Amino acid sequence: MNNLAIGVDFGGTKIACGLVxxxxxxxxxxxxxxxxxxxxxxxxxxxxxxxxxELLAETNVDIKDxxxxxxxxxxxIDRKKGVLLLAPNLGVSQIPITEPLSKHYNVPxxxxxxVEVGTLGELEYGAGRQxxxxxxxxxxTGIGSGIVCDGKQYLGATGTAGEIGHTIVVPDGRKCGCGxxxxxxxxxxxxxxxxxxxxxxxxxxxxxxxxxxxxxxxIIRSKALAHGVESADELxxxxxxxxxxxMGIGLASLINFYNPQRIILGGGLIEAVELYLEVAIKETxxxxxxxxxxxxxxxxxxxxxxxxIIGAAMLMKNHKQT
Ligand SMILES: [Zn+2]
Numbered sequence: 001m002n003n004l005a006i007g008v009d010f011g012g013t014k015i016a017c018g019l020v021x022x023x024x025x026x027x028x029x030x031x032x033x034x035x036x037x038x039x040x041x042x043x044x045x046x047x048x049x050x051x052x053x054e055l056l057a058e059t060n061v062d063i064k065d066x067x068x069x070x071x072x073x074x075x076x077i078d079r080k081k082g083v084l085l086l087a088p089n090l091g092v093s094q095i096p097i098t099e100p101l102s103k104h105y106n107v108p109x110x111x112x113x114x115v116e117v118g119t120l121g122e123l124e125y126g127a128g129r130q131x132x133x134x135x136x137x138x139x140x141t142g143i144g145s146g147i148v149c150d151g152k153q154y155l156g157a158t159g160t161a162g163e164i165g166h167t168i169v170v171p172d173g174r175k176c177g178c179g180x181x182x183x184x185x186x187x188x189x190x191x192x193x194x195x196x197x198x199x200x201x202x203x204x205x206x207x208x209x210x211x212x213x214x215x216x217x218x219i220i221r222s223k224a225l226a227h228g229v230e231s232a233d234e235l236x237x238x239x240x241x242x243x244x245x246x247m248g249i250g251l252a253s254l255i256n257f258y259n260p261q262r263i264i265l266g267g268g269l270i271e272a273v274e275l276y277l278e279v280a281i282k283e284t285x286x287x288x289x290x291x292x293x294x295x296x297x298x299x300x301x302x303x304x305x306x307x308x309i310i311g312a313a314m315l316m317k318n319h320k321q322t
Contacts, residue, residue: 004028005067005316006052009308010097011035011074011114012090017051018306019059020313022067025125027306029059041095044084048097049104068108069101070315072117072308079159082111110315114138114308115162118301119146119153121311122264126302133260136301137164138267139247139276140222142177143185147258165189169249187246190269194220196239207235222272229275237275244276248283251298255284259292266301 003023009016015035019028031054033047048071056063063069075087082098098109112120119136122128128136128148137145143165147154155161165185166178173182174195186192198218201210208231212224228236251263263284270277281298288296303310 002065003067003317004061004065005313006055006063006069007117007309007311007313007315008048008052008069008071009114009117009312010048010071011308012087015047015051016305016309017055018309018313019055019061019066020310022313022317025121025310027310028061029055030306030309031055031058035090040092041100044090044092044095044097045100045104048101052101052105063105063107066107067316068110069105070117070312071097071101071109071111072114072312072315073097073111074114077111077113079111082109084111108316112312112315115144115146116153116155117311117315118266118303118307119148119162119311120314121303121307121309122266122301123148123151123153124314124317125310126307127264127299128262131262133258134262134264135162135164135254135258135260136264136266137247137251138301139189139265139270140268141189141191143189143247143267145254164250164254167250167253169246184246184250188243188250190220190222190225191218192246193225193239193243193269194218196242197235200235200239205235207233209233209236222268225269226272226274229273240273240276241279244279245283247276247280248287251280251284252287255288255292255296260296262297262299264299264301266304266307270300271304 005022007018007020016032018030033051076085084095086093097111102109122136128134132151134148145162145164147162166183168182169184170182174186175181176183176186209228213220
């Protein structure tokens with residue numbers, strides 16, 4: 001039996017799929033398809049299968065010679081049943097994932113959430129190698145985190161550990177998608193940056209970013225923000241600095257509480273906008289207690305766009321071991 005496994009990164013905008021050597025973390029081949037709002041479980045299965053079939057054809061590998069298929073999905077999942085419970089971005093709920101795939105290909109399949117597999121990828125082959133205790137924080141439209149304790153991922157009593165995005169940083173602050181208010185996610189995510197920029201534009205601030213933001217939805221791409229920083233756009237710099245300072249407040253609390261060896265920051269906003277990372281690290285250092293702060297590294301995630309695929313494939317490596 002070789003060490004190859006298929007990793008699937010099932011996100012709000014794309015399905016990316018790769019063949020991974022689980023012994024080295026090397027990517028043998030990848031395929032990608034855009035996702036759209038999907039109607040039912042047949043739609044989801046058909047798209048997953050066509051992406052996997054394309055990968056198998058391109059790499060000329062028989063799926064029976066692999067360890068199976070690991071899937072990392074955005075949204076809420078039931079790991080044991082392999083069911084996607086709710087993915088608001090995809091417009092789907094209660095979709096069985098692993099059982100139909102396993103039946104169709106006759107190989108084992110496992111489902112994890114996107115943050116969990118991203119953390120697993122960094123643990124095995126990224127910035128978390130040879131580190132026993134760390135937290136990975138992914139900053140994009142939302143904020144999620146994965147916790148590693150004693151060299152293993154910690155998922156919590158109900159499998160929901162790591163929801164740093166919903167720690168409260170402003171009492172009675174902005175309303176959050178979770179039903180609460182003042183959550184870190186509403187102040188430090190890319191969505192929060194977009195909101196701050198929109199508020200500035202409404203007040204009459206002049207900014208070149210105004211034609212790059214979807215005013216009705218408050219959506220902005222990380223690359224447009226990076227461009228704003230490069231061109232010294234004051235409104236963009238203000239919004240990013242404010243969001244990153246809130247991230248530093250959240251991280252300092254996390255470090256004081258958990259005392260990890262390392263913090264790993266990843267996700268679209270971190271990858272694209274260096275200023276966010278710099279300000280977040282500075283603010284964290286200012287606010288963390290001296291002893292846990294002194295013995296701590298804060299680094300960037302290493303696997304970038306491929307963290308989801310590699311981490312999802314690692315679900316099968318660990319499956320083999322257990
Ligand atoms: Zn929340």
